[in-house]
Amino acid sequence: MRRSTRSNSGLRKIFVKSEFYLLLVIVAVSLLFTIMKPSFLTFTNIYGMVESNSFLAIMAAGVLVVLISGGIDISFTAIATVAQYVMATIVIRWGGNMFLAFAIGGAVGIGLGLVNALLIYFLRTPSIIVTIATMNLFYGLLIFISGGTWIYGFPMWFMERNLVRFGDNPGITIPILVLVLSFILTWLILKYTALGRNIYAVGGNQEAARRVGISVLKTQLFVYCYMGFLAGVASTVQANMMLTVAPNALMGRELEVLAAVVLGGASLAGGTGSILGTILGFGLIIIVQNGLTLLGISSYWHKVFVGAIIVISVGITAYQRKLRERKGAIINVEE
Amino acid sequence: MSKSDNKRGILSKNSEILSLGVILAVLVLLFSLALPGKFLRPSNLQSMAFQLPELGVLAFAMMITMLTGGINLSIISSANLSGIIMAMILTRNVTPNMGGGELGWIIFLAILAGMSISLAVGLVNGMIIAYIGISPILATLGTMTLLEGISLVITRGYVISGLPRSLLVIGNGTFLGVPVPLFILIAVAIAVAILLNKTRLGLSTYMIGSNIKATGFSGINTNKVTILVYMISGLLAGIASLIMMARFNSAKAGYGSSYLLVTVLVSVLGGINPNGGFGKVSGVFIGLILLQVISSGLNLLGISQFLTLALWGALLLGVEALRLAKRRVR
Numbered sequence: 001m002r003r004s005t006r007s008n009s010g011l012r013k014i015f016v017k018s019e020f021y022l023l024l025v026i027v028a029v030s031l032l033f034t035i036m037k038p039s040f041l042t043f044t045n046i047y048g049m050v051e052s053n054s055f056l057a058i059m060a061a062g063v064l065v066v067l068i069s070g071g072i073d074i075s076f077t078a079i080a081t082v083a084q085y086v087m088a089t090i091v092i093r094w095g096g097n098m099f100l101a102f103a104i105g106g107a108v109g110i111g112l113g114l115v116n117a118l119l120i121y122f123l124r125t126p127s128i129i130v131t132i133a134t135m136n137l138f139y140g141l142l143i144f145i146s147g148g149t150w151i152y153g154f155p156m157w158f159m160e161r162n163l164v165r166f167g168d169n170p171g172i173t174i175p176i177l178v179l180v181l182s183f184i185l186t187w188l189i190l191k192y193t194a195l196g197r198n199i200y201a202v203g204g205n206q207e208a209a210r211r212v213g214i215s216v217l218k219t220q221l222f223v224y225c226y227m228g229f230l231a232g233v234a235s236t237v238q239a240n241m242m243l244t245v246a247p248n249a250l251m252g253r254e255l256e257v258l259a260a261v262v263l264g265g266a267s268l269a270g271g272t273g274s275i276l277g278t279i280l281g282f283g284l285i286i287i288v289q290n291g292l293t294l295l296g297i298s299s300y301w302h303k304v305f306v307g308a309i310i311v312i313s314v315g316i317t318a319y320q321r322k323l324r325e326r327k328g329a330i331i332n333v334e335e
Numbered sequence: 336m337s338k339s340d341n342k343r344g345i346l347s348k349n350s351e352i353l354s355l356g357v358i359l360a361v362l363v364l365l366f367s368l369a370l371p372g373k374f375l376r377p378s379n380l381q382s383m384a385f386q387l388p389e390l391g392v393l394a395f396a397m398m399i400t401m402l403t404g405g406i407n408l409s410i411i412s413s414a415n416l417s418g419i420i421m422a423m424i425l426t427r428n429v430t431p432n433m434g435g436g437e438l439g440w441i442i443f444l445a446i447l448a449g450m451s452i453s454l455a456v457g458l459v460n461g462m463i464i465a466y467i468g469i470s471p472i473l474a475t476l477g478t479m480t481l482l483e484g485i486s487l488v489i490t491r492g493y494v495i496s497g498l499p500r501s502l503l504v505i506g507n508g509t510f511l512g513v514p515v516p517l518f519i520l521i522a523v524a525i526a527v528a529i530l531l532n533k534t535r536l537g538l539s540t541y542m543i544g545s546n547i548k549a550t551g552f553s554g555i556n557t558n559k560v561t562i563l564v565y566m567i568s569g570l571l572a573g574i575a576s577l578i579m580m581a582r583f584n585s586a587k588a589g590y591g592s593s594y595l596l597v598t599v600l601v602s603v604l605g606g607i608n609p610n611g612g613f614g615k616v617s618g619v620f621i622g623l624i625l626l627q628v629i630s631s632g633l634n635l636l637g638i639s640q641f642l643t644l645a646l647w648g649a650l651l652l653g654v655e656a657l658r659l660a661k662r663r664v665r
Contacts, residue, residue, distance in 0.1 A: 074596065126610065129599070129600075129655070130652070132599055136644045140641045140642060148641065262476075268470055303481070303483050303487060307479070307483070315469055322468040
């Protein structure tokens with residue numbers, strides 16, 4: 001028993017990681033799609049695929065951080081919707097610039113995330129319950145106050161998506177840039193800051209974390225505000241792509257994002273998860289959807305495939321854990 | 336445990352129901368004052384009684400899994416799939432000039448098929464949770480997506496409508512002035528209450544929710560109980576689908592999707608502990624009436640239904656704050 005756990009060579013470590021299997025599946029699936037439809041593996045297709053899903057991916061980074069801390073957030077699509085409304089209203093009425101638009105979106109998100117964090121901490125109620133309540137609260141109030149009308153007529157500067165152009169290629173667009181930046185930021189926070197390690201600690205064992213002197217309140221405040229911040233930023237990206245603000249554009253997609261993050265190896269029990277896993281989990285889902293579309297398979301089938309992928313992959317992980325559980329506790333921190 | 340401890344336990348359990356009852360009474364009073372002669376009018380009570388049951392039956396489907404410390408996110412998509420299958424059997428085989436006996440037989444077969452699907456979904460949910468060890472929220476999130484996909488593939492997103500008139504009674508009929516679906520809801524509530532309080536399965540359900548390992552060591556087959564609980568949850572979703580189908584005279588993928596998180600909300604509002612082990616049918620029932628009273632009252636006042644959503648959320652937070660305060664006092 002002891003020998004087998006001791007002889008952990010570097011190579012072995014790679015094979016054990018769930019990210020490795022995800023990567024294998026992605027490569028296999030991509031290969032299959034490329035053989036069946038060569039247009040899959042083109043720059044334009046992949047770029048378009050990533051860009052059109054960028055706002056969901058940005059929120060996924062936030063969900064990852066919340067899951068690592070041992071919580072869950074259902075309200076982030078409602079937060080994003082509120083942030084989008086506020087941002088669009090201000091920008092259209094008083095003008096501004098791109099940076100300001102993102103700052104407004106992010107600030108509204110942080111504010112609402114703060115509400116979540118305080119309620120979760122002080123009510124001592126599971127985060128899933130609090131955020132279901134705040135989802136209804138935020139969204140209901142927003143539509144009640146705003147009347148739920150669509151918003152059009154963004155200023156000219158808001159309509160520009162390209163930052164740098166390389167010939168006919170799209171170059172660097174705002175959604176892609178913001179996506180990359182938010183992933184790097186999340187990675188840096190999780191890996192290189194004391195705060196990031198605290199998030200893992202609180203998620204792994206809240207009581208133990210409290211006893212070694214980590215402030216659970218501060219950690220949770222950061223986690224839910226960060227989730228809100230990314231939701232606000234993501235909603236600005238979505239507005240930048242769609243150029244309209246619709247009250248139901250983002251609602252109802254929270255479980256989809258959650259599923260992608262969990263597919264990437266984050267555990268709902270907290271304490272585990274990595275940004276690489278999230279990229280791969282999210283990537284697998286959008287690759288499958290994109291490939292099926294290219295193959296001309298009706299979009300009605302997408303959910304069947306996505307559902308099957310979730311059940312199978314989560315099932316494999318859970319079953320492996322069940323087998324390993326007999327060997328003792330596992331701590332899995334991003335390395 | 337001493338006698339006084341027991342007494343206090345019973346008292347505090349009832350005080351939970353009592354405080355919900357007080358909130359309900361206050362709300363009814365406020366709405367009656369704001370809407371004199373309108374809110375408590377029989378027609379309004381009747382329309383409330385028509386709207387309540389579908390959410391109510393779904394809430395019990397959610398509640399019973401939450402008692403084990405789980406959750407069932409697939410109830411709505413499972414209900415829609417059974418509704419679609421039932422509606423397809425009915426619309427394909429029923430002709431306008433069909434005899435009563437034959438019609439009854441087809442309706443019976445359709446309902447049998449719908450309930451079988453619901454039970455099968457529950458069985459699958461229960462098995463992957465119990466044997467593979469996927470956490471309930473993820474397992475049912477997966478089956479939810481899968482079932483929704485299957486429904487979409489079957490229907491291509493279209494509505495299936497035009498059901499036999501004799502079936503619509505289930506959703507729209509009244510008996511002695513009381514809507515038929517309300518009878519179904521009350522029957523479901525009583526059945527769930529008996530199941531939870533008077534049977535071994537019910538006791539095991541609460542025990543699993545409190546401590547699944549200890550329950551296993553005490554000789555109870557926790558896997559079997561989990562599977563049965565999810566099958567019952569599935570069956571309740573099937574019953575809800577029957578009400579929904581009869582009320583809308585149609586079936587479609589995506590009907591009632593906004594109910595999903597509301598069923599969690601109403602369960603917790605009614606005193607179900609999201610970690611499992613605690614909660615009563617009566618609490619959930621009062622919670623349901625509370626939500627319905629808010630919804631109908633605001634509707635009569637001409638206030639947007641979205642404020643209703645916001646108030647539901649606020650009510651849940653308020654009740655949680657109240658519970659916290661109570662725990663602190665003790």
